[in-house]
Amino acid sequence: MSSRREFLKTVVGGGMAFSVVQLPWLSACSHGGTTERQPLVLPSDFAGGMLIASVLPDVSSGLGTQPWTFGGRTPAPTIRVRKTDTFSAQLLNNLAEPTSIHWHGVLAPADMDGHPKDAVAAGASRTFTYQIQNRAGTYWYHPHPHTAVGKQVYLGMAGFFIVQDSEEQALGLPAGEFDVPLMIQDRRLMGGSPGYAVTPTDIPNGYLGDTITVNNVPNAYHEVATGLYRFRLLNGANARIFRLMFSDGRPLVVIATDGGLLDAPVSTDTLWLGPGERAEILVDFSKDPMGHSIMLQSMAFGMAGSGGGGGHTGHGGGATNTELPQGAAVDVIRFDVKRAASSAGRVPTKLAVLEKLDPSTATKTRTFELAMREGVTTGLHTINKLLFDLARVDEQLPAQAVEVWDFKSLDDGNIHPMHVHGMQFQVVSRSSGPLNANDLGWKDTVLVFPMETVRVVARVGTYPGLYLLHCHTLEHEDDGMMINMQIM
Structure with a gap:
């Protein structure tokens, strides 16, 4: 097929009833951003302790007066940690429905990762504590209760999770x-x-x-x-x-x-x-x-x-x-x-030491076929013909193994950003052409364009337990485009 740099056609399901969450947003822009612009708001830093999931009754934000939040703020507070730190935070769920926190891209133990099986009930709390294993980088956190991820993220529950280390700080990057x-x-x-x-x-x-x-x-x-x-x-x-x-x-x-x-x-x-x-x-x-x-x-x-x-x-x-x-x-x-700035700054010629995985050392090759089912209005999106089942284990992976994964799109109408929990990978090739600039380095999410096969080489995580592989188009994820992966 032709280049991935071209757009998808849509797929429209049949009629059915859906829930509506009303939120009184302020009236905003017309198409193309042609109305008056508003000053950017920078998130405050998380001071530690408790992250309260709640609907704010009356705050001044650019979007309205009742956003759903973590930490009682919009935008949600930025968490800043250093590699090898022990991170700890308590989630208190003041919503009227279950929620959780997934630390997206962070290499957390399985019981700390925010798997849907560990969703926190309304009125309950949960403490997350784990050591930071990641390199310096930009990660983020958001809810992960099955079938409600799209709603909760859309309404405002997401924040930055920034990791620093000594290698990064020695570069003198803008601060x-x-x-x-x-x-x-x-x-x-x-x-x-x-x-x-x-x-x-x-x-x-x-x-x-x-x-x-x-x-x-x-x-x-x-x-x-x-x-x-x-x-x-x-x-x-x-x-x-x-x-x-x-x-x-x-x-x-x-x-x-x-x-x-x-x-x-x-x-x-x-x-x-x-x-x-x-x-x-x-x-x-x-x-x-x-x-x-x-x-x-x-x-x-x-x-x-x-x-x-x-x-x-x-x-x-x-x-x-x-x-x-x-x-x-x-x-x-x-x-x-x-x-005027006090100094112009400079772009370094070298950055970090980047380990590069060798696909020839992989102990196993797995294929994940991404497809749409016919004749249904929900449960359209599948991985290897499967819809998500909370109780089913779909793949078993040896801890720390190096594996080759092929994300093979059989869908001619959607781009699927595929995300894996608890581990990272490096992009090897795209069947449609050269790699993009954002395919480089370590990844946890990769775009798979229609009818394209993307090959990655993955290092399975260290921690044993149940993790997820899913499409990060949140309505696809909520619709079942997700599987369980057990690290042994």
């Missing part, structure tokens, strides 16, 4: 106000009170919005100085895929992906970022004149060659009503140069 976390999402704000109202279209397509938010701020801008910035990009959207590019064509200098720093910076014109993926970039504003503005955009992409076949009924444009279809061009955040 303090020059180290900026950016959680990119989309929401349905055009109607003024969207809540989370899943329609039959949203099951196959994922929950797509009409407004881009950054750190929960719609149509955000951020004032910068004439220096070097480190932007920690996180795609926290339920389903939207971003193909990022600057409005003036300047390069995105990638220094880290999901699992931390690369061995050297990689310069790219565009950067794919799927739900669950992270990338860190360096951006130099030292040559920009005072008062200059630059937009970080997501460029349009489509999928010529997907044709009209595939057997699925009711193909549409990827969204309904006011929602922007998958692959639409959108503005993400505007940067305004407003002041």
Whole structure:
């Protein structure tokens, strides 16, 4: 088929009843971010102790007055730890339904990972304690109760989890106000009170919005100085895929992906970022004149060659009503140069020591087929023809083994960001062409484009127990595109 840099057609299921969670958001933007922009809000740091899951009754946020939160704040607080630290936090669930915390990308013991079997009931609490094994990098945390992940993340329950180590700190990378976390999402704000109202279209397509938010701020801008910035990009959207590019064509200098720093910076014109993926970039504003503005955009992409076949009924444009279809061009955040920096900063030529796995040493090759079922309105999305079963173990993996995994898409109408818990991998190849800049280094989430096979080499985790492999389009995950993997 033709290149993965082209868009998916939609799959629309039949009619059925869905629950609606109403949330009084403030009225926001029109398509393309053409209304007045709002200042970026930076998350505060987690001070330790308790993370309360709750609905805030009256807060001032760019999105409305009743967000769902961790830690009583929006955006949720950023957790900062160092490698080898012992991290501890207590989750108190003040919601009216079960929730949990999954430490996305963090190598936590199985009983600390936030598996759906360990969901915390309404009114109950749970303490998470474990030693940090990860390299320095940008990770995140969000709920993982089965069938409710999409709703809880969409309504605001997500935050950054940043790991530091001595190797990273020796590089002199931008710090303090020059180290900026950016959680990119989309929401349905055009109607003024969207809540989370899943329609039959949203099951196959994922929950797509009409407004881009950054750190929960719609149509955000951020004032910068004439220096070097480190932007920690996180795609926290339920389903939207971003193909990022600057409005003036300047390069995105990638220094880290999901699992931390690369061995050297990689310069790219565009950067794919799927739900669950992270990338860190360096951006130099030292040559920009005072008062200059630059937009970080997501460029349009489509999928010529997907044709009209595939057997699925009711193909549409990827969204309904006011929602922007998958692959639409959108503005993400505007940067305004407003002041002089004390120093320009510099981009290092070398970064971290990066171990590279050798696929020829793999002890096993596994294939994970990603497909859509016919003739159903829910339970469409499968891995190896299976829908998620909480009690079933689907794969058994020897601890610390090196394995080759092939993610094979049999779906001509969806892009699937595949995420594994408790371990990491490195991307070896794509059947559709060269690797993307965000395929480099250690990964825990990878985009699999329609009818594409992506080969990765994985190192199985150290901790025994039950972990998950699933699509990080949250409506696909909630619909059953998830399997249990037992580390032995």
